[in-house]
Amino acid sequence: MQFTASTVSLTVDDVAASQAFFTTHLGYTVQQAADGFASLSRDDAFDLVLLARGIEVLPPEQRDQRAGGLILAFTLAGGVAEQEKRLRDAGVRITMPLRQEPWGEALFQITDPNGVIVQFVEWVTPEHG
Numbered sequence: 001m002q003f004t005a006s007t008v009s010l011t012v013d014d015v016a017a018s019q020a021f022f023t024t025h026l027g028y029t030v031q032q033a034a035d036g037f038a039s040l041s042r043d044d045a046f047d048l049v050l051l052a053r054g055i056e057v058l059p060p061e062q063r064d065q066r067a068g069g070l071i072l073a074f075t076l077a078g079g080v081a082e083q084e085k086r087l088r089d090a091g092v093r094i095t096m097p098l099r100q101e102p103w104g105e106a107l108f109q110i111t112d113p114n115g116v117i118v119q120f121v122e123w124v125t126p127e128h129g
Contacts, residue, residue: 082121
């Protein structure tokens with residue numbers, strides 16, 4: 001089996017709000033959009049499909065589901081602190097401030113207008129003391 005792409009599909013209440021959030025703050029571009037649907041992409045990350053809650057393209061049992069506990073995590077090659085500052089300065093609410101874990105993970109989280117949690121991670125050499 002060979003995959004040619006990776007896409008995360010999210011069912012949200014307000015497609016336009018999430019679309020604006022991901023394009024404005026996270027550098028995604030719109031590939032396709034229609035009423036209740038948007039397909040977003042980046043060259044260096046998975047694609048996103050945003051579907052309006054209740055949209056009929058989904059099977060009836062999936063139309064109103066949300067992914068509880070889902071976190072979209074992006075690993076950065078560096079600069080996690082700078083990204084937190086950039087997003088904070090842009091007015092994005094930081095829902096988990098930057099922190100350093102003892103195992104070497106520096107991370108913070110933001111949340112989009114539909115409650116989609118986005119986490120940024122940078123792996124650093126852990127401090128041993």
